[in-house]
Amino acid sequence: MSASLQTPATTVRRLPQRASYDAETIHRILDEALICHAGFVLHDRPVVIPTIHWRDGDRLYFHGSPASGLLRNLRNGVQTCVTVTLLDGLVMARSAFHHSMNYRSAVVFGTAAEVSDREEKLRALDALVEHVCRGRSKDVRPPNEVELRQTLVLSLPITEASAKIRTGGPVDDEEDYALPIWAGVIPLNLTPAEPVTDARCSMEVPEYAARYGR
């Protein structure tokens, strides 16, 4: 068991048996997910924006143009809630009521800060490329000074977080098991298809793209 990230804000009240506050469990979900949904409050209204996140140790990173609404707001130190969800399957019960989904989700609360140190910023942007596609960072042209200035990197400590996980088959009311209704799980996976090489590129598809996986 790694560190617990349970706080009053992260305590799961509904179906608490599905909850986990274990840092390693939460990190694994964050690492597998390619996108997150980040929420912030703007003029008293909630705003939820999809973006790429990545993790390094116990920090979650985000990046984008300094003109991005999400980045501009988070940079100003407003509270955020970052949620990622991995959908693993459709759970088909005999009753409509007991239909469900298998999923792994993680919620992180906190306040992001700008990464202004040049070395940390370069390291973070390298880790981003590796997060999206392991093996890719050694091949790409790294950011130049203009691009570095055009990229805002924010980091958020992963100290207040929770995971919620459902696995397994349908759970029906006892009397419904006798009904002649198919029940089971349709597993779902985010699957890569064959890479499509850019029309202006004559290089062979590298192994990390041809055999892409998470």
Add this chain to the structure above:
Amino acid sequence: MSASLQTPATTVRRLPQRASYDAETIHRILDEALICHAGFVLHDRPVVIPTIHWRDGDRLYFHGSPASGLLRNLRNGVQTCVTVTLLDGLVMARSAFHHSMNYRSAVVFGTAAEVSDREEKLRALDALVEHVCRGRSKDVRPPNEVELRQTLVLSLPITEASAKIRTGGPVDDEEDYALPIWAGVIPLNLTPAEPVTDARCSMEVPEYAARYGR
């Protein structure tokens, strides 16, 4: 071109060439997605929760236990922002800076209301089963009176919304095209695997599960 759902709140300011306010475009994204991320403000802090949504006409529906934190808050008429994102591919450019993702996202702002009319509620719950798996609703045991009472259904008008879409290959700086770096797209799809029949079920896998698709 169907109705425009553009309002000041939904106007996309960053990369506006990727934005759409066309109701049909937004509906298609909402219909394909199996989950959304709903945001609301609780004690001045943003909260983002994954949940199932479904659409009927120009209304978006949600459901859950009356004990659910998300449902309890939305039922009270607080503002919400509901965002869905479909990830279509990883865009690998020659430079780290121009790496991107292909995606289709939709953002809906508004205030939800409880569906208390019994007929509308039953119709909505039927539409939910069909949203998740077309053809399934005719097979399942429908909700009984106790289950109906235990299920809160909320509806949100889809009147203030936007979509954002990126498609296509990498766009590199002109001088980078000469670099010996592979560039292209790794397409991603949410793919169903073979259904796993429940241990206590002896029925054959129905066509809609065996050939599940969206």
